[in-house]
Amino acid sequence: MGKIEWAMWANEQALAAGLIYATGGIVGVAGQFRGWQFAAFGIAAGVFVCLLEYPRSKRGKGTSVERTGQYCFTVCVNAFGPLTRNYYVRAFLHAALCVPGGFMLATVLGCVCLGIASLIYLSAAIHGEHWEPILPRTEPPKRVGDSIKEPPQNPPPRPPPELRRKKADKLETAAYDNPMSVTVNE
Amino acid sequence: MSNWIINQGLSAFILVVWMGINIFLFVYFYLFYDLGPQFEYTRELLGSALPWARAPAAVLNFNCMLILLPVCRNLLSLLRGSFICCGRTMRKQLDKNLTFHKLVAYMIALMTAVHTIAHLLNAEWYTNSFQGRYGPLATKLSMLGDSRELNTTYLNPVRSNSTTPTILVFTTIAGLTGVVITLALILMITSSMEVIRRSYFEVFWYTHHLFIVFFAGLVFHGAGRIVRSQQVTDPPHNNSLCENQLENWGKTADCPVPQFAGGFPQTWMWVIGPMIIYLCERLLRFIRYMQPVSYRKIVIRPSKVLELQLVKPGFKMQVGQYVFLNCPAISQLEWHPFTMTSAPEEDFFSVHIRLVGDWTEKLIKMVENLPEGGQGPKMAVDGPFGTASEDVFDYEVSMLVGAGIGVTPFASILKSIWYKFKDSDPKLRTKKIYFYWLCRETYAFEWFADLLQVLEKDMEERGMRDFLTYKLYLTGWDQSHVNHAMVHFDKETDIITGLKQKTSYGRPNWDREFEQVQQENPSSVVGTFLCGPQALAKDLEKKCVKYSDVDPRKTKFYFNKENF
Numbered sequence: 001m002g003k004i005e006w007a008m009w010a011n012e013q014a015l016a017a018g019l020i021y022a023t024g025g026i027v028g029v030a031g032q033f034r035g036w037q038f039a040a041f042g043i044a045a046g047v048f049v050c051l052l053e054y055p056r057s058k059r060g061k062g063t064s065v066e067r068t069g070q071y072c073f074t075v076c077v078n079a080f081g082p083l084t085r086n087y088y089v090r091a092f093l094h095a096a097l098c099v100p101g102g103f104m105l106a107t108v109l110g111c112v113c114l115g116i117a118s119l120i121y122l123s124a125a126i127h128g129e130h131w132e133p134i135l136p137r138t139e140p141p142k143r144v145g146d147s148i149k150e151p152p153q154n155p156p157p158r159p160p161p162e163l164r165r166k167k168a169d170k171l172e173t174a175a176y177d178n179p180m181s182v183t184v185n186e
Numbered sequence: 187m188s189n190w191i192i193n194q195g196l197s198a199f200i201l202v203v204w205m206g207i208n209i210f211l212f213v214y215f216y217l218f219y220d221l222g223p224q225f226e227y228t229r230e231l232l233g234s235a236l237p238w239a240r241a242p243a244a245v246l247n248f249n250c251m252l253i254l255l256p257v258c259r260n261l262l263s264l265l266r267g268s269f270i271c272c273g274r275t276m277r278k279q280l281d282k283n284l285t286f287h288k289l290v291a292y293m294i295a296l297m298t299a300v301h302t303i304a305h306l307l308n309a310e311w312y313t314n315s316f317q318g319r320y321g322p323l324a325t326k327l328s329m330l331g332d333s334r335e336l337n338t339t340y341l342n343p344v345r346s347n348s349t350t351p352t353i354l355v356f357t358t359i360a361g362l363t364g365v366v367i368t369l370a371l372i373l374m375i376t377s378s379m380e381v382i383r384r385s386y387f388e389v390f391w392y393t394h395h396l397f398i399v400f401f402a403g404l405v406f407h408g409a410g411r412i413v414r415s416q417q418v419t420d421p422p423h424n425n426s427l428c429e430n431q432l433e434n435w436g437k438t439a440d441c442p443v444p445q446f447a448g449g450f451p452q453t454w455m456w457v458i459g460p461m462i463i464y465l466c467e468r469l470l471r472f473i474r475y476m477q478p479v480s481y482r483k484i485v486i487r488p489s490k491v492l493e494l495q496l497v498k499p500g501f502k503m504q505v506g507q508y509v510f511l512n513c514p515a516i517s518q519l520e521w522h523p524f525t526m527t528s529a530p531e532e533d534f535f536s537v538h539i540r541l542v543g544d545w546t547e548k549l550i551k552m553v554e555n556l557p558e559g560g561q562g563p564k565m566a567v568d569g570p571f572g573t574a575s576e577d578v579f580d581y582e583v584s585m586l587v588g589a590g591i592g593v594t595p596f597a598s599i600l601k602s603i604w605y606k607f608k609d610s611d612p613k614l615r616t617k618k619i620y621f622y623w624l625c626r627e628t629y630a631f632e633w634f635a636d637l638l639q640v641l642e643k644d645m646e647e648r649g650m651r652d653f654l655t656y657k658l659y660l661t662g663w664d665q666s667h668v669n670h671a672m673v674h675f676d677k678e679t680d681i682i683t684g685l686k687q688k689t690s691y692g693r694p695n696w697d698r699e700f701e702q703v704q705q706e707n708p709s710s711v712v713g714t715f716l717c718g719p720q721a722l723a724k725d726l727e728k729k730c731v732k733y734s735d736v737d738p739r740k741t742k743f744y745f746n747k748e749n750f
Contacts, residue, residue, distance in 0.1 A: 013373070031307055033351070059385075105351040116373070
């Protein structure tokens with residue numbers, strides 16, 4: 001299927017699943033359904049999954065497009081190091097989170113969607129992908145050649161005036177006049 | 187303002203009509219289920235959750251009917267052809283088909299969400315009703331069994347104490363199909379996100395075929411007739427009287443046992459038409475796929491551009507249209523669009539293919555390995571599609587602006603204008619063309635420079651140097667360009683393109699350009715055509731207004747924004 005990076009699709013699916021999980025949970029709790037405890041768990045798990053999945057990973061090839069305002073999420077997710085970078089961990093985490101959703105009707109859809117996201121993440125992990133944060137680039141190095149066009153700000157280094165003075169006994173052959181008056185033996 | 191009305195007015199009108207129909211359906215069916223007497227007992231069990239489920243269902247019926255139509259591109263071509271009389275604005279609407287498809291899809295997603303949530307509530311409340319949590323009337327209604335001996339029909343689909351909402355959903359046709367098609371819808375939507383579509387088109391394309399599952403499930407969704415309405419019995423059951431005399435049901439003349447029956451499934455009536463149309467569309471694409479296409483010439487241009495000149499019997503095109511190409515040797519199921527770069531006056535059609543991704547890369551590699559003069563790989567062609575840019579020929583003076591890849595349709599247009607001019611075609615009113623070519627670098631468009639060179643030579647031979655004035659603007663210049671230009675400034679031809687016309691650097695000064703056109707054509711009507719970014723369109727539109735004169739003897743500029 002071409003050079004697909006499975007993680008990109010898994011990310012979209014997991015984000016959608018998180019939202020659906022949370023919505024189903026809200027309906028279950030607000031309607032005081034039987035088994036509302038599972039719905040409450042669904043809200044918590046759904047919100048957690050949304051926060052985890054919101055920052056998009058940097059793509060292996062090509063330009064990565066950030067989601068609006070994802071920078072602070074990127075920093076948080078990055079702080080967990082290998083736990084969040086590794087997709088095997090994510091696949092397992094999503095699989096574990098989705099199970100309680102299956103016990104109640106309102107969260108069953110969220111459960112299945114999250115399960116599918118978990119499978120796609122597993123595929124991504126098997127293909128060797130991992131999560132990379134999208135961080136702002138450092139300043140590009142100053143281009144060579146600009147300094148050539150700028151005139152020098154300071155005069156070239158010269159020895160101190162005492163040494164620049166011509167020696168008095170060599171006045172006739174000198175190429176220039178002394179800037180300061182010269183007396184012998186000064 | 188008037189420009190907006192001309193360009194966007196019809197689209198806005200269609201949107202308003204579509205939204206109006208949606209709102210009407212929602213409100214009508216909400217009230218039907220909320221106020222209808224045949225649902226009074228159902229409302230006893232479910233409150234307003236039933237109308238909240240049925241209203242989006244009606245909107246869903248309407249939108250599922252609409253969603254297949256904008257993607258039947260051959261049908262749209264047919265419509266476009268038969269609307270020749272009805273003005274270009276009408277036909278331009280057909281070009282926005284994908285935007286409409288996405289809009290309808292969003293509405294389907296939204297309504298599915300409302301429908302599903304309402305049914306979650308329904309399932310829960312039906313179960314609660316059966317377990318006696320909602321008072322004696324609800325319990326009595328729920329207890330009505332489905333029994334021929336006792337002559338009762340059930341109202342509550344929950345029939346036993348051990349049924350939970352989950353079991354209810356997964357053991358009814360409506361519930362099971364509902365879950366399956368919602369899942370299909372979610373997978374279709376997540377794989378259609380712009381990120382996935384632009385970079386991994388195959389995932390989007392193959393996953394989107396889940397629509398087959400979606401429509402199959404949708405048609406059977408109502409087969410279980412789970413929405414029950416009260417039937418008229420003989421003698422009639424008086425609801426308002428009998429709900430206070432629960433013990434007398436079936437015993438007094440006023441209160442026979444109420445009878446219920448399921449509603450006839452209606453969705454198939456909405457969607458069967460478009461499903462058949464779409465089937466015909468796919469069949470037509472298959473037939474076109476089988477039609478033979480032969481190669482007239484294959485040219486590998488510098489900077490990884492492949493020019494294919496193809497011949498297909500019965501193929502007719504117009505300027506500025508595009509075709510879809512499919513190469514079974516690369517991928518059985520992928521069709522990719524390419525703007526045509528040949529003029530309708532030629533007896534072949536050509537496309538220029540740049541190396542941008544998987545498919546194009548494989549094609550170019552295959553063609554590079556061909557023997558000299560050999561036929562290329564089997565190619566299938568679907569099309570042509572797109573609204574033709576016939577207006578270009580109507581103006582005495584034309585300003586054509588092509589930015590970046592937007593220059594491709596102008597190859598077709600310029601060639602066609604030149605053919606018409608040579609043959610003195612009466613349809614051609616153009617006497618003078620100003621062509622502005624803006625690009626960051628000419629790297630991938632050297633073939634277009636070649637075309638301009640050929641035109642330039644041809645025009646000089648006929649002594650018509652003034653017919654076409656073109657200016658090339660290199661907006662991505664840097665120091666090396668400047669150095670090169672400084673060294674070669676006294677050469678007769680341009681160092682970048684080899685054309686007599688010199689390349690300019692940076693963006694054009696439109697005020698100066700418009701002034702020049704105005705001075706050289708003091709009393710003409712000038713048509714401005716752009717294929718490029720939106721920001722440039724706004725700019726040019728303003729300039730057209732600024733330099734147009736109310737006096738009919740003076741120059742007038744008309745702006746046409748095209749999306750070729």
